[in-house]
Amino acid sequence: MILFVIRRLILIVPTLLGLLVLTFMMLRMGAGDPAAAIAGDNATPEQIARIREDLGLNDPLVIQFWDYLSHAARGDFGVSAYTNRAVGADIALRLPATLELTFFALLIAAVFGIAFGTLAGVWRNSVFDHVTRVVSVAGLATASFWFAIMLQLIFSMDLQVLPLRGRLPTGMPPPPFITGSYVIDALFTGRFETAWEALRHIILPAFTISLGGLATVARFTRSSVISSMQSEFASYERAVGYPERRVVLPYVLRNSLVTPVTQIGLLFGAFVSSAVAVEAIFDWPGLGSYLVNAIFTSDFQAVLAVTLVIGLVYGIVNIVVDLVHGLLDPRVAERM
Amino acid sequence: MPLLRKLARDVPAVMGFVIIIVALILAAFPGLFVEDIARVNRGNILYRLQPPSAEFLFGTDDLGRDIFARVILGTRPAIEIALSVVALSMAIGIPLGLAAGYLGGWISGTVMRLTDVFLAVPQLILAIAIAQILGRGAESAMIALAATYWPFFTRTVYAETQRVRSQLFIEALEGIGMGRRRIMLLHILPNIAAPVIVRATVGMGFIILTAAVLGFLGVGATPPSPDWGLSISEGRKYLPEQWWYATFPGLAILVLVLGFNLLGDGLRDLVDPKLRRLR
Numbered sequence: 001m002i003l004f005v006i007r008r009l010i011l012i013v014p015t016l017l018g019l020l021v022l023t024f025m026m027l028r029m030g031a032g033d034p035a036a037a038i039a040g041d042n043a044t045p046e047q048i049a050r051i052r053e054d055l056g057l058n059d060p061l062v063i064q065f066w067d068y069l070s071h072a073a074r075g076d077f078g079v080s081a082y083t084n085r086a087v088g089a090d091i092a093l094r095l096p097a098t099l100e101l102t103f104f105a106l107l108i109a110a111v112f113g114i115a116f117g118t119l120a121g122v123w124r125n126s127v128f129d130h131v132t133r134v135v136s137v138a139g140l141a142t143a144s145f146w147f148a149i150m151l152q153l154i155f156s157m158d159l160q161v162l163p164l165r166g167r168l169p170t171g172m173p174p175p176p177f178i179t180g181s182y183v184i185d186a187l188f189t190g191r192f193e194t195a196w197e198a199l200r201h202i203i204l205p206a207f208t209i210s211l212g213g214l215a216t217v218a219r220f221t222r223s224s225v226i227s228s229m230q231s232e233f234a235s236y237e238r239a240v241g242y243p244e245r246r247v248v249l250p251y252v253l254r255n256s257l258v259t260p261v262t263q264i265g266l267l268f269g270a271f272v273s274s275a276v277a278v279e280a281i282f283d284w285p286g287l288g289s290y291l292v293n294a295i296f297t298s299d300f301q302a303v304l305a306v307t308l309v310i311g312l313v314y315g316i317v318n319i320v321v322d323l324v325h326g327l328l329d330p331r332v333a334e335r336m
Numbered sequence: 337m338p339l340l341r342k343l344a345r346d347v348p349a350v351m352g353f354v355i356i357i358v359a360l361i362l363a364a365f366p367g368l369f370v371e372d373i374a375r376v377n378r379g380n381i382l383y384r385l386q387p388p389s390a391e392f393l394f395g396t397d398d399l400g401r402d403i404f405a406r407v408i409l410g411t412r413p414a415i416e417i418a419l420s421v422v423a424l425s426m427a428i429g430i431p432l433g434l435a436a437g438y439l440g441g442w443i444s445g446t447v448m449r450l451t452d453v454f455l456a457v458p459q460l461i462l463a464i465a466i467a468q469i470l471g472r473g474a475e476s477a478m479i480a481l482a483a484t485y486w487p488f489f490t491r492t493v494y495a496e497t498q499r500v501r502s503q504l505f506i507e508a509l510e511g512i513g514m515g516r517r518r519i520m521l522l523h524i525l526p527n528i529a530a531p532v533i534v535r536a537t538v539g540m541g542f543i544i545l546t547a548a549v550l551g552f553l554g555v556g557a558t559p560p561s562p563d564w565g566l567s568i569s570e571g572r573k574y575l576p577e578q579w580w581y582a583t584f585p586g587l588a589i590l591v592l593v594l595g596f597n598l599l600g601d602g603l604r605d606l607v608d609p610k611l612r613r614l615r
Contacts, residue, residue, distance in 0.1 A: 014449065014452075015449075015452045015453055015456045016456065018449065018450070018452070018453030018456070019453055019456050019457065021453075022453060022454075023465070026465060026466065026469050027469075029469065137348070137594065137597060137598065137601075138590065138594060140593075140597055141541065141545075141589075141590050141591075141593035141594040141597050142586075142589075142590050142593075143545055143548050143549065143552075143565070143568075143586055143589045143590070143593075144549075145548075145549060145552050145565075145568065146548075146568050146582070146585075146586030146589065146590075147586075149568065149572055149575065149582050149586070150583065150586070152575070153575055153576050153579055153582075153583075157575060157576035158576060269458035269459075270458065272458050272461065273458040273459070273460035273461060273549075274460075274549075276460065276461070276464065276549070276553070277549050277552055277553060280553070281572075291461075291464065292553060295464065295468050295553060295554065295555055296554065298468070300468070300469060303464070303465050303468050303469075304465060306461070307457055307461055307462060307465045310457055310458065310461050311456045311457040314456065314457060314458065315456060
């Protein structure tokens with residue numbers, strides 16, 4: 001198992017290196033001359049040439065790439081043109097917010113997706129099953145940024161039951177940093193009012209992001225439950241005379257949960273993707289809204305740094321998913 | 337064709353098919369449904385931000401343009417971008433996947449590591465970065481989406497090619513001395529077409545969604561394009577009073593993507609009985 005983790009971690013390295021090459025190429029091909037951008041509109045050609053020299057833009061590409069690589073390895077991605085601070089520091093500050101949001105979205109997708117999928121599978125062809133199917137097909141076809149706006153329209157503007165934006169009401173101090181999740185940190189430190197407010201703020205964005213995943217998990221769970229309910233071991237247990245509930249709850253469920261759970265991990269990429277626009281809509285101070293700001297200010301450094309960091313997190317999440325898969329299914333663990 | 341008859345009995349798939357046909361008609365002949373196409377981008381400021389009515393089914397926007405007409409005209413760019421992205425991705429992804437799956441060796445290693453790099457970041461994130469660097473516009477959005485979507489085709493084709501390659505008839509063809517290129521194009525490609533078609537159908541819906549996000553974030557279509565994603569981002573400023581502005585373009589996305597997903601699901605059921613939705 002440990003060997004498996006180490007091997008997988010080593011396998012990430014060439015991929016990340018490739019990603020660095022890709023982002024480096026994009027940075028160099030990017031519109032405009034970075035030296036001219038720094039020098040400003042009134043610079044003379046000589047000044048620009050000097051800045052080019054200072055930035056190392058006249059060096060061979062290999063040396064430039066090595067420079068980029070060694071800076072990136074230390075988390076140094078230059079200074080953001082928008083916040084005027086180190087991009088690396090900005091990202092470190094904002095990453096916890098995105099992780100909290102995607103974690104809650106995964107939680108919603110897992111709990112409701114598995115619940116709805118199981119019930120739809122057990123009560124196959126019932127009204128509940130049909131409604132679940134229609135809703136999940138529609139959920140997969142919904143643009144999450146539009147859904148976010150519709151939820152704001154209904155719950156924040158019309159009914160005014162949930163907050164419109166942010167992680168906490170203005171003026172409420174965030175809880176001390178433990179895990180980076182406001183809800184969990186506030187609970188740990190006993191600030192229940194803060195935890196409640198943080199929870200109220202996270203519901204709409206997390207639900208928006210989870211929508212597509214919820215639908216996917218429900219569909220996978222449903223077909224998985226149906227096929228294990230028809231399997232030989234289930235028929236055997238029924239023949240022995242176990243009541244249906246005892247067949248379904250312990251045996252069928254355990255056997256049919258492996259597929260949906262691995263799906264949940266694979267959904268992380270989709271969640272981070274929809275988090276980009278959704279964070280911007282809900283003013284959620286995470287990587288997604290940072291990326292959107294970087295787009296609006298043409299801040300290439302920041303855009304590429306976010307891309308790299310998300311690539312790294314994504315790689316780690318995939319390893320965790322494989323580990324969980326092994327924990328759930330001993331047959332997989334043997335191959336690790 | 338017994339397969340087609342089977343598909344015709346699949347009610348959701350037929351619904352999806354009908355939606356797609358209607359959308360294609362709307363995209364090809366918008367003039368049939370919108371009286372004056374030239375006026376769609378001009379608008380009449382006297383009719384600014386009107387709620388839905390008999391005259392303006394979906395209301396009007398901040399420039400007094402008929403949102404119904406703009407939603408209809410937005411069908412064409414949505415389908416155009418999805419078609420070109422899927423076609424480009426197939427043009428890149430299928431040959432690479434075929435070569436990697438059939439030839440093996442270093443070609444396979446290189447191609448698959450390359451797809452690893454592209455798949456190491458969620459597609460949308462990489463597409464945003466590329467589109468941003470190419471500069472705002474529908475074309476750069478298209479290139480960015482194609483540049484990030486081809487690995488999905490390569491993966492599918494690679495897996496399928498490996499499955500077909502080990503079959504006896506390929507060995508027989510090799511035995512009689514047929515060239516590798518001919519085997520790939522004439523014998524492997526037709527045998528892996530079905531899953532590729534499914535991938536392409538579902539991919540159409542997926543790209544429409546992703547392209548809408550790019551439009552919404554301002555790295556895609558530019559005003560005054562009737563692009564749905566762009567319209568939603570413009571309409572968002574007028575919430576909650578003018579709710580119709582952002583609502584209807586989003587519904588259009590929902591319906592069109594639903595069409596491709598329903599048809600794609602139906603095709604998948606036909607092609608791969610193992611993945612049947614067990615009805």
